[in-house]
Amino acid sequence: MRTSFTPERLADPAIAEIDSILRKCVHCGFCTATCPTYLETGDELDGPRGRIYLMKEMFEAGRPADAVVRDHLDRCLGCFSCMSTCPSGVDYAHLVEHGKAHVEATAPRPLLDRGLRAVLALMLPGRRRFRLSLLAGVLAAPVLRRLPGRLGALGALVPARLPGRIAIRPGTLHPAAAGRRGRVALVIGCIQPVLRPGVDAAAVRLLNRHGIEVVVPPAAGCCGALPLHMGKEARGRAAAAALVDALGPVLDGLDAVIVTASGCGTTVKDYGHLLHDDPLRADKARRIAALARDVTEVLDPLDLRPTGAAGGREIAYHDACSLRHGQRVTAPKRLLARAGFVVREPRDPHLCCGSAGTYNMLQPALSAPLGDNKAKALAATGAPLIAAGNIGCMTQIAQHGTLPVVHTVELLDWATGGPRPDGVEGMA
Structure with missing residues (x-):
């Protein structure tokens, strides 16, 4: 793809990255065949190729995002199926990250849309705040579920009852049962330990049973994925920086930094890019990204010892x-x-x-x-x-x-x- 950024614009590292990504696109359209939103709407602008053209025009012109760009980028799932299909290696993930951040910073939004996004960005990324909001949601769900649109969708996602308390606490150490084979840090995050506390408890039991010591850093919270999904780049970077600070004191001697929510794991593995220009944290961010593993990646080389409970289920x-x-x-x-x-x-x-x-x-x-x-x-x-x-x-x-x-x-x-x-x- 040809681009026309001026040398002055290319002096901006963000624009230079955008230009480099755009130039790899050859307009082949293979990405549209695996894009869920394109398959659903049939609109070229709801596919990766169409969104790439929208972002190209927006960034080359150096203008704010308009309603068309806003709506089509908002409708991007960020599933990156297009990247698995792309024969040219277009880094759509980082391109759309720039695009969504530009939309969030420059595009006008209706008042209710701005309000809902602000509430989600405030309430979801903190375990205590999320649990309180979930309690309110459980009480209000019967009414919310009858409402149309986004409020009804929110009500449908609320569980019937408040889940149990968080099972794995920050600042705890869980020793291997016998014959320690490794040591990992567990990032418990914000949403999962509230909605499904049994996941981290199962991960710790399973790892301990197979010789892996698990340390849970104190003050380790949101990885930044949820704010980044909404284009709130500054908030996402701040959350990532806080998690880097929390992991820093326990990094020495770790074999891995494990994540049991794969959406969070994808973000943590990208910390080297996300925080590359943070002078205080860039080195640690790259180190954490290199250590980051989905929990199954740590389990894969281990000799798991089934008891027969699965029984061919x-x-x-x-x-x-x-x-x-x-x-x-x-x-x-x-x-x-x-x-x-x-x-x-x-x-x-x-x-x-x-x-x-x-x-x-x-x-x-x-x-x-x-x-x-x-x-x-x-x-x-x-x-x-x-x-x-x-x-x-x-x-x-x-x-x-x-x-x-x-x-x-x-x-x-x-x-x-x-x-x-x-x-x-x-x-x-």
Whole structure:
């Protein structure tokens, strides 16, 4: 793709990066074939190629984003299926990150839209604030679910009852059961420990049982993924910087920094890029990004010791976009099969479920059909249980389907001596 940035504009590192990414695009359109929003709307501007043209024109002109650019970039899931398809290696992830940040900084939004985004950015990334907002949501859900649009979508995502207390506390050390083989830091984040506290508890049990010591840093909170999803770059960078500061004191002697929510893991693995210009944290950010692993990547080389609890049970595996496209991690299916499960894959496993961070709250009209399609595809495998590696996907699929959805690590813990996961108590 030809670009026409002036030398003066290219002196800006951000513009130089945008120019470099744009020049790799050859207009082939392969990306449109795997873009969930393009497949849903049929609008070229709702596909990666169309959005790339919109961003090119906007950045070359050096102008604020208009309503057209705003709406089409808002409708991008950030699933990065296009990057798995692209033959030219276009770094769409970082390009759209620049685009969404520019939209958020320059495009006018209706008052209610600005208000909802501000509330989400405030309430979601903090464990205590999120739990309080969830309590309010549980009380208000019967009314919210009857409302149209975004408020109704928010109400549909609220669980029927408030989940139990956070199981794995910051500032704790969990020693290996016997014969320590490694040491990792666990990033517990903000949403998952509140919505599904059993996930981190299962991860710690499973790792300890197989010789891995787990340290949970104090003051380790949001990784920055949720603000970045909404184009709130400064807030996302601040959260990432805070997590780097929290991890800094425990980095020495670590074999990995593990994340059990794959959407967060994708962001943590990108810290070297996100904080490259932070003079206080750039080196540690690169170090953390190099150590960052999805929990299944740490488990994959271990000799898991199944007890027979899996017993050939069939499960449908949902490949979260953040694992499949964002991190290119393939370990979960191998681990589940080795633990004794029969793993079924749905049709079109590369397509997003529509969760995508805050997408199902901000774009319910597009998110709902994607969620319905994914839940139906998983149910069509005939398996009575769904496994996934990301809390957003788990919530979205459970909302649109009837099958229990559990985290991969909960199933692996169960298969190797841990308790039966929440939600599958009634299964034989």
